[in-house]
Amino acid sequence: MPDSISCEVLQRWIRAFARLVADNEEYLTRLDASIGDADHGTNMNRGMTAVVAALDSAENVASPAALFKQVGMTLVSTVGGASGPLFGTLFLRMGTACGDVEVLDAGGFARALRAALEGVVARGKAETGDKTMYDALAPAVDALEAALDAGGSLAAAVRAAHAAGVSGRDATTAMLARKGRASYLGERSVGHQDPGATSVALLLQAAAGVIPARSDSSSGSASGQP
Amino acid sequence: MKKFVNDPNDVVAEALLGIAAAHPELRVDHANKIIYRGDAPRPGKVGIISGGGSGHEPMHGGFVGPGMLDAACAGEMFTSPVPDQMLEATKHVDSGAGVLHVVKNYTGDVMNFDMAAELAASETGVNVRSVITNDDVAVEDSTWTAGRRGVGVTVLLEKIAGAAAEQGRSLAEVADIADSVNANGRSMGVALTSCTVPAAGKPTFDLGEDEMELGVGIHGEPGRRRVPLAPAKEIAALLVEPIVADLPFARGDRVLAFVNGLGGTPLIELYLMYNEVARIVIGHGIEIGRSLVGSYITSLDMAGTSVTLLKVTDELLALWDAPVRTAALRWGV
Structure with missing residues (x-):
């Protein structure tokens, strides 16, 4: 099973995301201060801190579905604002899409991320170019699927997703906000990077950091997987 | 920043302690930050809950009581409450007759209430209807934004739907009445100063001594434009004319006229503004059936005002006049 992700690796992904959010809390809040209400970093860090605490106290998370459901419910209950329902829905939909498996294969991971994207769209009604987290997440999911379809390894596909997410995040700077509180700024929202898209790029960065597995020749022994 | 705080992070929780101490007729769930009418659920009565970010007091907790809300969920400062709170409140105010959610149109509020309604349907079977207020005419391009914000009409809707x-x-029936209130009301506000969020410790935006933000939102969101400060009668016209033109209100219409303070403006100035507003409204041939003057939907310490006009029928006026007994609105009892 060269290209599969265990529950343990998924947990490491979530914990790595929590560390990145904590490290970038002030940065995310500063981005939000320019076009929102200056609480994105605070809210996300409160949520991910609660997620890590929940993972620490959980005795044994049996499946990817159970793990993602726990992450999603915790975020919904602790983050508030728009980010709580959006990032919560992202993980809840991933959980539903995983189905009853103990280990995710590459195709299952791609389907879970596609479902996450669809959940975010259903919840937030965002479209391409609205200057939201969608603008980072959508190209990332497309890139992941394209890389896998082309026969690439899961690790390479996740790296491609991260790169596409970063490009998508960067592209939000030039966009005019059409959703959320930033939309009230109209033209004044142009020139500022979207904080939600920035958090999505951190989530992808965390994935690229933990998912390089044994089949990825370029990352060698970095993963620490047995 | 000079404010009455102990720790800026404890403002919401400590204010809830104060509400519980001052109003023994209410029941406060401090863990979930929910204010309940003491006798909820009332057998056979439709429950009405609302909620939103804190910092807009007396909305919504000040409107809990007979004739208005059954429960109000308090979020963090200017941040929507989470679905767990609305779900908990929904369960506790439902007598079997169903529950109305009153939601102001802000992205976070709408999504969190949506999730709460979905959870209520799947976990409890409680029949939930939602009404979303979006009366702020300052948001002109509602197609390409998150849409018009819910402001002053929310107060009037909670009173009228509560009476129903x-x-x-x-x-x-209650939901239809609530929808008709939202459909027939329009608002616009102006800020003379920014508000200061306690945890931030400094003003949300900078406004010069000789400037005002026309069309400001209740979280300090930017408005239509920043203009030079003007005499009250000119400011009243800048607020009332876009409202009248938007619905539009017409000669012969009867309205409830609501002049609201945003938190840092004294009542004497609000009455001065009401005089100017009433003069313009009557000048349009519109009859003022009822009035409300005071600070009911605020933005912390922001100096400023908002004007709301609600076109009323005999039925809506009768519901407005019906008894109400809450911390902030109280008559007929």
Whole structure:
């Protein structure tokens, strides 16, 4: 099973995301201060801190579905604002899409991320170019699927997703906000990077950091997987 | 920043302690930050809950009581409450007649209430209807934004729908009345100063001594434009004319006229503004059936005002006049 992700690796992904959010809390809040209400970093860090605490106290998370459901419910209950329902829905939909498996294969991971994207769209009604987290997440999911379809390894596909997410995040700077509180700024929202898209790029960065597995020749022994 | 705080992070929780101490007729769930009418659920009565970020007091907790809300969920400062709170409140105010959610149109509020309604349907079977207020005419391009914000009409809607529920009307009837209030009301506000969020410790935006933000939102969101400060009568016209033109209100219409303070403006200035507003409204041939003057939907310490006009029928006026007993609105009892 060269290209599969265990529950343990998924947990490491979530914990790595929590560390990145904590490290970038002030940065995310500063981005939000320019076009929102200056609480994105605070809210996300409160949520991910609660997620890590929940993972620490959980005795044994049996499946990817159970793990993602726990992450999603915790975020919904602790983050508030728009980010709580959006990032919560992202993980809840991933959980539903995983189905009853103990280990995710590459195709299952791609389907879970596609479902996450669809959940975010259903919840937030965002479209391409609205200057939201969608603008980072959508190209990332497309890139992941394209890389896998082309026969690439899961690790390479996740790296491609991260790169596409970063490009998508960067592209939000030039966009005019059409959703959320930033939309009230109209033209004044142009020139500022979207904080939600920035958090999505951190989530992808965390994935690229933990998912390089044994089949990825370029990352060698970095993963620490047995 | 000079404010009455102990720790800026404890403002919401400590204010809830104060509400519980001052109003023994209410029941406060401090863990979930929910203010309940003491006798909820009332048998056979439709429950009405609302909620939103804190910092807009007396909305919504000040409107909990007979004739208005059954429960209000308090979020963090200017941040929507989470679905767990609305779900908990929904369960506790439902007598079997269903529950109306009153939601102001802000992205976070709408999504969190949506999730709460979905959870209520799947976990409890409680019949939930939602009404979303979006009366702020300052948001001109609602197609390409998150849409018009819910402001002053929310106060009037909670009173009128609350009276309808108190009379024993069905969830469908109460929701229809609530929808008609939102559809017939329009608002616009102006800020003379920014607000200061306690945890931030400094003003949300900078406004010069000789400037005002026309069309400001209740979280300090930017408005239509920043203009030079003007005499009150000119400011009143800048607020009332876009409202009248938007619905539009017409000669012969009867309205409830609501001049609201945003938190840092004294009542004497609000009455001065009411005089100017009333003069313009009557000048349009519009009859003022009822009035409300005071600070009911605020933005912390922001100096400023908002004007709301609600076109009323005899039925809506009767519901407005019906008894109400809450911390902030109280008459007929």
